[in-house]
Amino acid sequence: MPFFMLIFRNLLRQRVRTLLTAFGISLGITTVIALGVVTDSLRATAQDILKAGGSDFAIAQSGSADITYSTVTEEQLQAVAAYDGVEHATGVLLAVSRLGSNPYFIQLGLDPSDLEYFQVPLLAGRHLAPDAPNEILLGQEAASQLDKKVGDTVELKDRTFTVVGTYRTGNTYEDGGGMLPLATVQEYERKQGLITLIYVKAKPGTDLDALTAQIKDDHPELATLRTLSDYADVDQGLQLMDAANLAISFLAVFIGGIGVMNTMVMSVMERTREFGILRAVGWRPRRVLAMVLGESILLCLIGAVIGSILAVFFTRLILVFPVVRSFLDPQYTPEVFLRGLVVGVAVALLGALYPAIRAVRLAPIQAIRYE
């Protein structure tokens, strides 16, 4: 019998205990993976925010805790637009408020004339007209959730807006929201002359590093955002998620480790005599160690597989909520499953170390006599 099969069969001896322990481990791994999927998805959404409208980079207020709190003036927008390397700068005011069943409907206020530069592929209807304050473009996901089409109206901030077009950019936060005239959003948000972000499209051949460095030098109150690392300077949400993920991973390892240790200690104690026999027929301590650790690792791998399946299931399940669907597109990256696997193996090693050492230290003759 191959050594692996010996390990596998040992786990099958107490099927219910093995299954319950694996399930217990899987819950921790589910949490780690699900949280990882959500964090990665939010990161992807953040990446989308930085690259909205096909821009090369975005500009926000430096040091803001959350990107929606960023405040940039239209004068600053003009100043950025005046740089040599800038082909076009679009000012966007972000607002979040309830629309229908979605309490977090994202609104992008922008000048209708900027739509020409802000790449918004229409699915139906037309772009916002100049001097038409009560028109709205709906993203495909938002239109679907609200069951609205061109010509319908929506109630937002005690106003009635006519849907003049629907679009799909492939950008989760844009497609889950709507675009309105900048002046309208500034008015109902009481932010006249203010915007949240500046989206910059650079002229072809422009050195982006040099351009962003120049803007930062000239305007230290602004932050240029090209990467997720830059994004973290103006929004601590992702960092908080990462910190929570790390903390939960440690908790999962600790709690799972205790569970595995309990199972493995029981298993080793029950099999004291067996370990004595194995040592008596010549098994070296390291083979006994390998067997106990192998059983634990296999147990945790089963837990990791169950945990991965549950994580995919739950992260798909939360998408039934429209509000989640509007800003979250689950990202199942290999890294996030690898993280679950690492947690599983860490749980296995932590939980099996003491019982394995105990098994190795048994004196053969005492173990054989053990009743």
Next chain:
Amino acid sequence: MSRNRIVIDVQDVVKTYEERRIHALNGATLQVREGEFVAITGPSGCGKSTLLHLIAALDRPDSGRIIVNGVDLAQMRDLSLYRAHQVGLVFQLHNLLPTLSASANVQLPMYEAELSFWQRRTKAQQLLEAVGLGDRAGTPPTKLSGGERQRVAIARALANDPPILLADEPTGNLDSKAGQMVLELLRSIQEERGVTLVLVSHDLQIAAAAQRIVRMLDGRVVDEGEAPSAAAREAVEEER
């Protein structure tokens, strides 16, 4: 290699338990030659099983030396390898793993012999055939009779072709017919393979099958009887 070579040399071995309150061995001394069949006998508690366990390196003596094939066990770094390759052990209780098949039980010592899975399986099958259980390879010990289990245990003891076979009351838990069969098997293995066989038994009739009988009392070897003649052994067997 000389047949008169001493392969097991036990020198003045002392072994105590429970903080020296119980003296299992009190200066036991024994020499066993290569290919010899020695029976150690004596009353219950005389230390015969303790002596066998020390020779098997399942435990360590408090003092004295045990030299096997010229090597002092106290100086040996890896006693696991010694147990895997130098000695084969047969216990009174067969000590087979109940969840494994007969074949898998026989293969257990072979994990330390760097044999492939197929080599282990083939060799286990050969050994089971040698003990008359070739058709029971896939059967777990729970479905074997007492005598069959002990034969599987003997096959396991031979797994890595050890030069020394140590049997601790191998017939103690068997009825006389099964016991006789196991004894015959051990003796034929000793003769055919030329292994050194040390058998512990409180039963003099069993011990009579050996070439030399060593009697122990109070943790010491007190008497070494002449090897019974073949005729005498046959007489004992007929009597059984």
